[in-house]
Amino acid sequence: MTKQAEIVADPMVPTIEITREFDATPERVFHAHVDPELYAEWIGPRASNTKITRWDVRTGGEWAFTGEGPDGGGTYAFFGSYHEVRENERIVWTFTYEGEPDKVFLETLTFEPLEGGRTRLRVLSVTGDFETRDGMLASGMDVGVNEGYEKLDEMLAAQEEA
């Protein structure tokens, strides 16, 4: 069964909150967010090929990656800094699409333990105005979010079997 991520745009504040549950512990879901090889494997839509270009996961660190479409389709670059990394609990980072460098999101990822060794991941993004927030929503981000988390489900299941 395919799980859909819940994607909520707050009517009062320019935020997007994504909630998704995973059949793995917070430790394993967190690890898939900080290990560059694992992250590159699951992040983004299925048709996209992710290449990590900077990766320094720590409080005060930085990150960047590119996503390349199939058959030499366009390349999209993203970058940001890690405000705080709390092992297995919380990551706060900034996020920008290089093509629109003045639009910046502050994202807080929370890895909440659930019964049965499961995890609820929440990703809260905030930006300074509704126009930027709504532009992100209209960008087709839901495809990347949902396909990415499906790939993460598959990766976590394959780790179980290994």
Add this chain to the structure above:
Amino acid sequence: MTKQAEIVADPMVPTIEITREFDATPERVFHAHVDPELYAEWIGPRASNTKITRWDVRTGGEWAFTGEGPDGGGTYAFFGSYHEVRENERIVWTFTYEGEPDKVFLETLTFEPLEGGRTRLRVLSVTGDFETRDGMLASGMDVGVNEGYEKLDEMLAAQEEA
């Protein structure tokens, strides 16, 4: 004449926007924000003694400092990461008071050139909810902002004379 910074809390979005003009070029005002010795000299209220503890001003870098009150009064620590540093134009960084580590602000500083070699500095802070924003406003930040910018005025004037 003492200039007051304009501090505006938006009723619709959880932002604080500070606007302040300086009698110096964007290059000089920017420099006073990225040079650790100069920054420690002007930032914060007059009664506070600032010590820089991490300082790596670049896109993807990090910063931290402590402010110590007079006569061994409390020490306050702050930290964050630099999302982007655009020389003489724009700094985007994150900001957290260590005593409340779950409250994070994304701040965009814009150094706008005005006629006569002057600068309009705008500092736009956004956070995820109104409660956190209003807590920052109620913290007495206006004293630190206004006294800090007065010290910066004095520093810029002293550089002119030197």
